[in-house]
Amino acid sequence: xxxxxxxxxxxxxxFIHLSTGAITHIDWYYIVESLNRIKNISxxxxxxxxxxxxxxxxxxDNLGLWINRWIEQDTLKQELTNIRHQLKSLxxxxxxxxxxxxxxxxxxxxxxxxxxxxxxxLDAAFYTSNELGEFSVYxxxxxxxxxxxxxxxxxxxxxxxPENSNVTIYTDSLGAIDSINLAFNSTTxxxxxxxxxxxxxxxxxxxxxxxxxLKLVKIKGHSGIIGNDIADKLAKKGxxxxxxxxxxxxxxxxxLSYFPVFIDKPIEVNIRRFILKILATGxxxxxLLLKNNQELCYGDVNxxxxxITWLIFHYCKGFHCNSMRINYLWTFIAKLFHKxxxxxxxxxxxxxKLYKEMKCIxxxxxxxxxxxxxxxxxxxxxxxxxxxxxxxxxxxxxxKQKLFRCQGEDFIRKYYKTY
Numbered sequence: 001x002x003x004x005x006x007x008x009x010x011x012x013x014x015f016i017h018l019s020t021g022a023i024t025h026i027d028w029y030y031i032v033e034s035l036n037r038i039k040n041i042s043x044x045x046x047x048x049x050x051x052x053x054x055x056x057x058x059x060x061d062n063l064g065l066w067i068n069r070w071i072e073q074d075t076l077k078q079e080l081t082n083i084r085h086q087l088k089s090l091x092x093x094x095x096x097x098x099x100x101x102x103x104x105x106x107x108x109x110x111x112x113x114x115x116x117x118x119x120x121x122l123d124a125a126f127y128t129s130n131e132l133g134e135f136s137v138y139x140x141x142x143x144x145x146x147x148x149x150x151x152x153x154x155x156x157x158x159x160x161x162p163e164n165s166n167v168t169i170y171t172d173s174l175g176a177i178d179s180i181n182l183a184f185n186s187t188t189x190x191x192x193x194x195x196x197x198x199x200x201x202x203x204x205x206x207x208x209x210x211x212x213x214l215k216l217v218k219i220k221g222h223s224g225i226i227g228n229d230i231a232d233k234l235a236k237k238g239x240x241x242x243x244x245x246x247x248x249x250x251x252x253x254x255x256l257s258y259f260p261v262f263i264d265k266p267i268e269v270n271i272r273r274f275i276l277k278i279l280a281t282g283x284x285x286x287x288l289l290l291k292n293n294q295e296l297c298y299g300d301v302n303x304x305x306x307x308i309t310w311l312i313f314h315y316c317k318g319f320h321c322n323s324m325r326i327n328y329l330w331t332f333i334a335k336l337f338h339k340x341x342x343x344x345x346x347x348x349x350x351x352x353k354l355y356k357e358m359k360c361i362x363x364x365x366x367x368x369x370x371x372x373x374x375x376x377x378x379x380x381x382x383x384x385x386x387x388x389x390x391x392x393x394x395x396x397x398x399x400k401q402k403l404f405r406c407q408g409e410d411f412i413r414k415y416y417k418t419y
Contacts, residue, residue, distance in 0.1 A: 064081065064084070066160060066202075066205070066206060066209070066210075067080050067081055067084070067160055069250045069251050070160075070202060070247075070248065070250060070251075071160070071245070072244075072246055072248065073242075073243060073244050073245070073246075075242055075243055076137070076139055076243040076244070076245065079137050079243070080137060080157065080160050080161060083135045083137065083161045084160065084161045084162075084163070086132055086133070086135060087128075087130075087132065087135070087161055087162055087165075088163060090130060090132070090162070090165060091164070091165050091166060092165065092166045092168075093128060093130065093162050093165050093166070093167050093168070094128060094129075094130070094167075094168045094169075094170070094227075095126050095127070095128045095158040095167065095168070095169045095170070096126065096127045096128070096169075096170045096171075096225075096227035096228050096230065096231040097124070097125070097126045097127075097151065097154035097155050097157075097158055097169055097170070097171045097231055098124075098125055098126075098151070098154060098171070098172065098221075098228065098231035098232045098234070098235045099122075099123065099124045099125075099147060099148075099149070099150025099151040099152075099153065099154050099173070099176075099235055100121070100122070100123040100124075100125075100150060100232075100235040100236050100238065100239075101120065101121070101122055101123075101145060101146065101147040101150055102120070102121045102236075102239075103119070103120055103121075120145040121140065121238075121239040122140065122141040122142075122145045122146075122149070122150050123138065123139065123140045123141065123150060123235045123236065123237075123238025123239050124138070124139055124140075124141060124150045124151070124153040124154035124157060124235060124238060124245070125137065125138035125139070125154055125157075125231050125234035125235040125237070125238060126154050126155075126157055126158035126169075126231060126234075127227055127230045127231045127234060128158070128161075129227065135161075136230070136231075136234055137157055137243070138234040138235060138237050138238040138241055138243065139153075139157065139238050139241065139243035139244060139245045140238040140239050140241065140243065140244055140245070141153055141238075141244075141245050141247075142244065142245070142246050142247075143246075143247070143265060143268070144195075144196070144268050144269060146195075146196075147173070147175075148173060148175040148176055148179065148195075148196065149195075149196050149199070149268075150235070151171055151172075151173035151175070151176035152173075152176045152179060152180070152196050152199050152200065152203070153199055153245060153247075154171070154231075154235070155169055155171065155176060155180070155203065155216075156199055156202060156203050156206075157245070159203060159206045159207070159210075159212060159214070160206065162210065162212060163210045163211065163212070164210070164211045164212075165212060165213070166213045166215075167212050167213065167214050167215070168215045168217060169214065169215070169216050169217065170217045170219045170225070170227065170228060171216065171217070171218065171219070172218070172219055172220060172221030172228060173218075174218050176216075177216045177218055179194070179195075179196060179200060180200055180203055180216065181216065183197075183200045183201075183203075183204060184204065188256060188257075191255075191256060192260070192270070192271045193270050193271075193272075194270070195268065195269050195270060196268055197268055198247055198249065198259065198266050198268045199247055199268065201255050201256065202247075204255065205255070247266060247268065248266070249261060249266050262274070262278075290338075292338045292339055292340065293338070308394060309337070311394070312333060312393075312394070313330075313333065313334075315393075316329050316330035316333060317330060339370050341373075343358075343368050343369060343370065343373060344358025344359065344360070344367060344368030344369065345358070345367065345368065345369040345370070360372060360376060360378075362376055362378035362379070364376060364377075364378060
């Protein structure tokens with residue numbers, strides 16, 4: 001990589017050896033403060049058609065190199081390049097940056113994916129105003145949604161425009177400021193423990209390569225600061241625009257010699273947690289594809305209150321499972337949830353020779369299947385008692401949740417009855 005600033009250089013690209021006809025790559029020749037390449041090349045150089053070799057003038061534009069490498073979309077690349085040319089004469093620049101994270105509900109009539117009706121919009125923007133005018137860029141982002149990531153990307157986009165300058169960036173995200181300030185002098189081991197590590201690496205590269213003296217200032221959001229309010233509005237426009245920022249692993253200098261990816265996507269979270277989550281997702285997918293769960297997961301999403309269901313499961317597992325009674329309870333709940341209690345219809349399938357025709361044990365002369373278990377009048381009192389106990393236990397569990405802790409038992413009881 002040539003980084004000779006404020007000088008001209010000639011680049012001689014691929015050439016052909018006359019003796020062998022093989023195509024090789026020539027060493028890069030630098031001709032500083034001179035455009036006369038003849039005197040800089042040995043007369044013994046075996047180069048075919050040297051005079052037709054194109055001349056490339058390099059003016060030391062480092063930021064243009066990073067924009068071309070790290071920004072894929074042409075419209076976003078052009079906007080950043082134009083602002084960079086406008087600001088190249090300034091030595092002191094102030095930016096306001098902001099990010100936006102919003103959930104959006106979509107209409108999904110596909111029965112197999114009816115529950116997948118929520119998307120996440122992630123956007124970033126920066127704004128600067130100086131004696132040359134007002135400049136801004138906004139874009140929407142992909143992958144690893146979080147509010148801190150949106151703020152960090154906004155700072156990154158802003159740093160693509162200045163060079164050899166004192167830069168002050170105002171942001172309302174303390175998390176973004178801490179993530180950048182704590183990243184300097186990180187080791188390879190600590191880099192892979194960080195979240196948003198790839199984009200922070202690029203920020204550090206920009207600060208060093210573009211000779212930027214960066215100062216990050218925390219401000220209060222929605223406090224009437226004009227620049228911050230403008231950046232906030234621009235960030236929300238990102239989802240409606242055409243600019244898309246994808247964080248790729250094209251080049252990360254010598255900070256890291258490698259970077260992990262998953263299906264060509266950079267892993268920008270703690271690598272150990274990511275692997276554990278992938279393994280857990282694989283197990284959950286296997287569970288999801290079980291025949292007994294097709295109706296649960298692909299049917300009417302309002303049929304089951306998943307919040308209460310998972311609360312009951314979590315109450316009986318992990319450190320809570322500290323006795324044989326709770327372990328038995330967890331097993332019973334799992335069998336009940338998957339409809340594999342040893343009813344007559346299940347026993348006939350398992351051992352047809354032993355259980356040829358299994359009637360209800362309450363002597364109502366009906367086949368004992370799953371529906372009959374809830375409809376049999378002999379169990380009516382038992383089910384009522386189960387409902388009362390479940391309500392009482394659920395209230396105790398809800399009282400341990402931060403959302404309901406301050407509301408009181410009466411509020412939770414009313415909330416529970418609505419389901």
